[in-house]
Amino acid sequence: MKFLSLAQAVEANVRDGDSVAMEGFTHLIPCAAGHEVIRQARKRLTLIRMTPDIVYDQMIGMGCAEKELDFVTSIGHGKGGDHRARLGLKTKGPTRLVTDLCVFEPDAETKEMTVTSIHPGVTRGQIAENTGWPVRYAAHVAETVPPTTHELEVLRELHARTALAHGEHTGVAA
Helix, strand or coil: CCCCCHHHHHHHHCCCCCEEEECCCHHHCCHHHHHHHHHCCCCCEEEEECCCCHHHHHHHHCCCEEEEECCCCCCCCCCCCCHHHHCCCCCCCCCCEECCCEEEEECCCCCCEEEEEECCCCCHHHHHHCCCCCCEEEEEEEECCCCCHHHHHHHHHHHHHHHHHCCCCCCCCC
């Protein structure tokens, strides 16, 4: 086995125009790898965003990305039911999917993502029109609790900082 420095690994394995996925969570976010891609001025990359982290925003802001595929994730619940267990996976898989329209949670038996909460003002028709599969609904569907004033302020500040990093103007003070 040959060991490479991070600079050597990026030099040898990341080319202009490549599709790139770097994954980590919380303290494992691959910031150094993303920064090395930026330092080596890679261009026209398709970034496959595995987790929502700032390193992708930085690579976009520095002109490395041609396009980005958002939030590509794991196997999920596979074919449903006990499929994860049959594959030997010990974790429980996705437990909630939050969209702009509603919240999905896996059905207890089938593991199919099922609407459990609809955001205020959204209709079932809108959900069906904007979802890429036939939508199922839980027996009891709640109305999503709106965010607090503080949560909205934090989200708006984050949006403004991200837009600024991308060279956009939002009209919202950061």
